[in-house]
Amino acid sequence: MPGLESHLVIRFLLPLFMILGHLSLLGATQLITAAHLTIHRRGGALADREPANLTQLVDLLHDVERRYSRVKREVKGNKLVRSWRARSTGATNDEQLLAEPGKEGRWYTNLPVGPQPNTIEVDLDMLSPDFYTVQTTSGKGSQYNVFSETHVPNDARVHPLCKHPSDTIHLTDLKNTTSVTISLPMCSPSRSSRATLFKSGSVLGLSPSSSSSSSSLSRLDSPPLLQQLLSAELLTDDIFSLTLLDSTSGILSLGGTLARQAEEASTRTQVEMDSIGDPAATTETISGKVNDRLAATFPADIEDQYRWAPIRGAAEGWWTTLLPGLWINGLKMLKNQPVLLDIQSPFILAPPLAARRIYESIGGCSRLAVPYDMFWKFPCLNRPKIMLEFGGWFFPLMSSQGGHDEAVWGPGGGRLSLGKLSMGGNGTSSGYCVGRVVETRMGLQSREDIDWEGSGLRDVWVLGEPAFWGVGVVFDRQRQRVGFRNY
Numbered sequence: 001m002p003g004l005e006s007h008l009v010i011r012f013l014l015p016l017f018m019i020l021g022h023l024s025l026l027g028a029t030q031l032i033t034a035a036h037l038t039i040h041r042r043g044g045a046l047a048d049r050e051p052a053n054l055t056q057l058v059d060l061l062h063d064v065e066r067r068y069s070r071v072k073r074e075v076k077g078n079k080l081v082r083s084w085r086a087r088s089t090g091a092t093n094d095e096q097l098l099a100e101p102g103k104e105g106r107w108y109t110n111l112p113v114g115p116q117p118n119t120i121e122v123d124l125d126m127l128s129p130d131f132y133t134v135q136t137t138s139g140k141g142s143q144y145n146v147f148s149e150t151h152v153p154n155d156a157r158v159h160p161l162c163k164h165p166s167d168t169i170h171l172t173d174l175k176n177t178t179s180v181t182i183s184l185p186m187c188s189p190s191r192s193s194r195a196t197l198f199k200s201g202s203v204l205g206l207s208p209s210s211s212s213s214s215s216s217l218s219r220l221d222s223p224p225l226l227q228q229l230l231s232a233e234l235l236t237d238d239i240f241s242l243t244l245l246d247s248t249s250g251i252l253s254l255g256g257t258l259a260r261q262a263e264e265a266s267t268r269t270q271v272e273m274d275s276i277g278d279p280a281a282t283t284e285t286i287s288g289k290v291n292d293r294l295a296a297t298f299p300a301d302i303e304d305q306y307r308w309a310p311i312r313g314a315a316e317g318w319w320t321t322l323l324p325g326l327w328i329n330g331l332k333m334l335k336n337q338p339v340l341l342d343i344q345s346p347f348i349l350a351p352p353l354a355a356r357r358i359y360e361s362i363g364g365c366s367r368l369a370v371p372y373d374m375f376w377k378f379p380c381l382n383r384p385k386i387m388l389e390f391g392g393w394f395f396p397l398m399s400s401q402g403g404h405d406e407a408v409w410g411p412g413g414g415r416l417s418l419g420k421l422s423m424g425g426n427g428t429s430s431g432y433c434v435g436r437v438v439e440t441r442m443g444l445q446s447r448e449d450i451d452w453e454g455s456g457l458r459d460v461w462v463l464g465e466p467a468f469w470g471v472g473v474v475f476d477r478q479r480q481r482v483g484f485r486n487y
């Protein structure tokens, strides 16, 4: 029962989530095993109980696709890599770089910086390795404090728009908190540019590119955050993982995962339930039993805690792999599909033929009329069981049992739904819901604002936020692979 499992993990991980929000910063420099940071979706969940707003969904889809069109394939050395398209206008004001932080609907973390617990909102970016903060004069967004006593200015340029100061950040592995000085490139638009009206904010690049100097996706000449933490010997493993608690919050773990904490919390609950009415049970005997059970059932090695898939794709630079199988209601509908993992897409984007296969096998579905024809509707009461197959295991995609699950993950219609489709002007529900699996014409139809030439994205899926629900995903740059675990 996947629904029940994800219900449980939310309960188990919620206390950790609360702790993370209220750590006092002791500032002691101690080794940590992994750095855990809470993440949030700006502006809340995409779909709520309101009927789907199709105009808004189309805009959002174009916005998501536009991000993928900014990169093309290129031969570098003897490899095919992804690199930024040359900017067509204004080389001095890299508006894409400055416009990236602070957007609605993006997942971000609160990073504690400076002597006081002064957090900055840092947007996750799985498509680039760059870590930087943007300072504009608009007064909007989340501003980094340059007046703090730990801010060390450095006017050396790592990009025509970015200086190279450093500051102290604070990280915790839930037991120990540690402080470390990192370089935090600070980018500002030139005075007369329209980019001065953009939001202030920060970006945490998490793409699998290696060191910034050799990465064709990097626009700054400074190391990614994870690499800095490894160089400082604060962390030892070049991995990070994402664990969503619901459709608005979760945990980003740098250098490690939450697999053990989740397993321990769930084992503890079982042991406590079993001990109800046992007068001999004490905190110590319960902890002892929890440890015994974990020792017997939970593998010590990350190798065995996850199911792995190697990074594969038409070009290096993003988290792409091959999905061996996609199953619907117990039948394998598609195999060996190229996929890109990106939590910042609120949809599952499927190539046209694949989207059609999926909705035809669900039954009772149809494509919406132009101009909404990238979206499909399905009967809200029809709850297909969609499974992703990785490493010989099955991972439920958006399957829903209704009830609690539905309240946590989305609107009526279950997890597959982006909202109900209303019948017309009078707000009556049609009994149909708009599907989260959206047809993408990436790589096929260029438009005036999107150029797919050389993108290599034809037939590529995007496994966005919904693919992260109820599973733990670990990204291993060192061994160029991605791991999945059911929660």
Ligand SMILES: *[C@@H]1O[C@H](CO)[C@@H](O)[C@H](O)[C@H]1NC(C)=O
Binding pocket: 030, 031, 032, 033, 175, 176
């Ligand atoms: C974390 O802190 C505890 C107590 O302060 C210490 O014993 C332990 O060694 C620290 N952990 C690491 C990995 O340094």
Ligand SMILES: *[C@@H]1O[C@H](CO)[C@@H](O)[C@H](O)[C@H]1NC(C)=O
Binding pocket: 053, 054, 055, 056, 059
């Ligand atoms: C739907 O979204 C559009 C664009 O975001 C917005 O202008 C419009 O007011 C929304 N309509 C409703 C009924 O909320």
Ligand SMILES: *[C@@H]1O[C@H](CO)[C@@H](O)[C@H](O)[C@H]1NC(C)=O
Binding pocket: 423, 424, 425, 426, 427, 428
């Ligand atoms: C709403 O509109 C639909 C079709 O446009 C119609 O069938 C239905 O009766 C209307 N409902 C109300 C309450 O007016």
